[in-house]
Amino acid sequence: MTEKDLGLVLRRYNFRETSIIVSLYTQRFGKIRGILKGFYTSKREFSSSLDLFSLNEFIFYPKKSEIWLISYADLFLDYPFMRENLAKAKTAGIFIQLIDKIMQLWDSNPYIFDLVINCLSALEKQREQKILCIFIIKLLTYSGFKPEFNHCIACKCLLDDKMFFSASKGGLLCHRCHREAKDTQRISRQASHSILYIQREDFPLVYRLNLSLKCETEIIDILKSFIAYHFELNNLMLTVQNSP
Numbered sequence: 032m033t034e035k036d037l038g039l040v041l042r043r044y045n046f047r048e049t050s051i052i053v054s055l056y057t058q059r060f061g062k063i064r065g066i067l068k069g070f071y072t073s074k075r076e077f078s079s080s081l082d083l084f085s086l087n088e089f090i091f092y093p094k095k096s097e098i099w100l101i102s103y104a105d106l107f108l109d110y111p112f113m114r115e116n117l118a119k120a121k122t123a124g125i126f127i128q129l130i131d132k133i134m135q136l137w138d139s140n141p142y143i144f145d146l147v148i149n150c151l152s153a154l155e156k157q158r159e160q161k162i163l164c165i166f167i168i169k170l171l172t173y174s175g176f177k178p179e180f181n182h183c184i185a186c187k188c189l190l191d192d193k194m195f196f197s198a199s200k201g202g203l204l205c206h207r208c209h210r211e212a213k214d215t216q217r218i219s220r221q222a223s224h225s226i227l228y229i230q231r232e233d234f235p236l237v238y239r240l241n242l243s244l245k246c247e248t249e250i251i252d253i254l255k256s257f258i259a260y261h262f263e264l265n266n267l268m269l270t271v272q273n274s275p
């Protein structure tokens with residue numbers, strides 16, 4: 032049976048002379064892989080050029096094997112501002128790499144689909160680093176990997192101003208418990224409050240958060256150590272420059 036769904040292009044590569052293989056994040060099926068046979072020759076079925084992070088409507092045949100046959104692709108939405116702005120394109124590139132790494136095939140999650148569409152649009156007007164902080168914190172929350180920022184993960188006490196983050200433990204430790212863990216880093220109250228705010232608030236309220244550049248950098252640093260530890264993504268460059 033065929034299905035029709037919207038999907039964001041995460042990865043694409045040529046296959047033989049005329050076909051391409053893609054990884055998509057779809058609205059109803061989660062991450063899927065598919066082949067578009069005759070992509071470069073059948074202009075009627077494939078009117079989209081399937082650029083990275085473009086949103087397209089697809090018709091495909093779900094089956095048990097990993098690669099599904101995709102028989103139709105039509106461009107629904109793309110983000111022309113990314114072609115002129117390297118910082119924004121680079122940030123969007125981090126979004127799709129993280130989704131591709133963290134999400135399993137066929138694990139449908141409409142919250143993550145909405146999150147990435149929402150954050151790609153927000154990139155046009157807002158600072159890249161801030162949107163990157165919001166995207167990663169929400170992605171970890173919606174995918175079930177949320178680090179604990181509410182209380183000390185070892186003794187459950189409420190935290191005072193002296194708190195530490197441990198990537199391996201997956202959250203904050205108080206000034207007593209941090210000596211037990213090997214990989215702790217000090218974190219400011221402002222950064223931990225901002226992360227908690229982003230974890231709790233919904234869109235579009237979450238965009239109202241005011242983050243200083245220093246705080247953004249601190250949050251990115253914390254998230255980077257968490258992602259490197261739990262997803263073996265050491266080479267992911269999370270550092271983005273805000274465009275002028």
Ligand SMILES: [Zn+2]
Nearest residue numbers: 183186205208
């Ligand atoms: Zn403690």
